[in-house]
Amino acid sequence: MLTVHHLNNSRSQRVLWLLEELGVPYDIVRYERDPNTMLAPVTLKRIHPLGKSPVITDDGQTIAETGAIIEYVLGRYGEGRLMPERGTQDYLRYIYWLHYAEGSAMTPLLLKLIFTRIAEQPAPLFVRPVLKQVSRRLQQVLSDPQLGLHIGYWEGELGKTEWFAGGEFTAADIQMSFPVETAASRAPFAGKYPKLEAFLSRIHARPAYRRALERGGPYSYAS
Numbered sequence: 001m002l003t004v005h006h007l008n009n010s011r012s013q014r015v016l017w018l019l020e021e022l023g024v025p026y027d028i029v030r031y032e033r034d035p036n037t038m039l040a041p042v043t044l045k046r047i048h049p050l051g052k053s054p055v056i057t058d059d060g061q062t063i064a065e066t067g068a069i070i071e072y073v074l075g076r077y078g079e080g081r082l083m084p085e086r087g088t089q090d091y092l093r094y095i096y097w098l099h100y101a102e103g104s105a106m107t108p109l110l111l112k113l114i115f116t117r118i119a120e121q122p123a124p125l126f127v128r129p130v131l132k133q134v135s136r137r138l139q140q141v142l143s144d145p146q147l148g149l150h151i152g153y154w155e156g157e158l159g160k161t162e163w164f165a166g167g168e169f170t171a172a173d174i175q176m177s178f179p180v181e182t183a184a185s186r187a188p189f190a191g192k193y194p195k196l197e198a199f200l201s202r203i204h205a206r207p208a209y210r211r212a213l214e215r216g217g218p219y220s221y222a223s
Contacts, residue, residue, distance in 0.1 A: 002058040002073075003027045005047050007040050009220055011066050012054030014174050016216045018070060020208035021174070024077045028215060066178075067098055070171050082171040090166035097164040097172035105179035108146035112186050115139045144187070151183055151193060158195035169206075177203055181221035 004019070006012045006028050019026050031041050031053065045051035048064045055064045056072075063072050074083055084090035115138040154176075157164065165172040180196055183189075189197055203209055204222060213219055 001025055001027055002056060003029060005029050005031065005044065005053060005055040005057070006216055007031045007044070007053035008033055008217060010040075010053045011178050013212060013216050013219050013221075014066055014178055015054045015056065015069055015073075016212035017177075017209050018073060018082070018171060018174050020211045020215070021082060021206075022073070022077055024073065030217070065102070066175060067102055070098065070175060074171060082169070082174075084165055084168070084170060090168075094165035094170050094172045098175050101172075101175040101179055105150055105176070106182075108143050108150055109179060109182050109186060111143040112139065112147055115143055116186075147183065147187055150179075151187065151189075151196070154180065155193045155195050158199055163199075173199075173203065178221070185221055 002019070002024060004012060004015050004026055006016065008031070010033075016026075016028070031044055033040060040051055040053055042051060044053060044055070047057065048055045048062060050064070052064065054066055054069055055062060056069055057063075058072075058076075061072075063069050074081070084094050161167055163169050163173050164176050180200060184196070184200060191197075209222075213222055
């Protein structure tokens with residue numbers, strides 16, 4: 001049986017959701033982040049050398065990276081579901097969003113996280129104001145403008161079609177859920193992005209999404 005090596009509050013939640021949408025049976029092996037470093041435990045390296053999540057094992061195969069896992073699962077179990085017909089414009093959009101989600105969308109979000117944590121690191125009292133100033137400046141100059149650019153882009157694209165790859169829900173929407181949810185937590189939309197807010201409401205209401213939360217446990221980005 002397919003096994004998901006699931007790290008709490010991570011990209012692997014999307015894999016659980018995908019499997020629930022398809023109705024594919026699966027097992028879960030759970031891993032918890034270190035509460036201080038927020039890093040994955042070293043035990044994940046027994047499954048994959050990088051010790052990152054998501055990782056799945058299935059029929060003797062070990063597959064890492066969300067996009068690769070999605071393509072593998074759909075190829076083996078999808079039976080044409082959750083993806084547009086090949087050769088169509090929607091299929092090209094689907095492929096784009098499937099890879100954009102990790103290739104481009106996560107970069108400014110990661111920078112935002114790093115720069116925010118600079119100000120939160122333990123430091124001598126006289127150094128803390130400097131760290132906070134550096135953190136604030138880096139966000140103003142580097143991460144925030146890029147993050148705003150990408151969020152505006154998502155909003156504009158969802159103004160053209162209901163879902164990222166066209167008029168039908170696909171695995172591209174599952175893949176894009178993590179960047180959108182993460183952005184909403186780090187740069188609250190506050191009514192400025194109604195299309196994205198509607199997207200989040202739609203995906204959070206899906207029965208398969210709710211079932212994945214029940215299987216996966218607490219997931220802070222679902223709120």
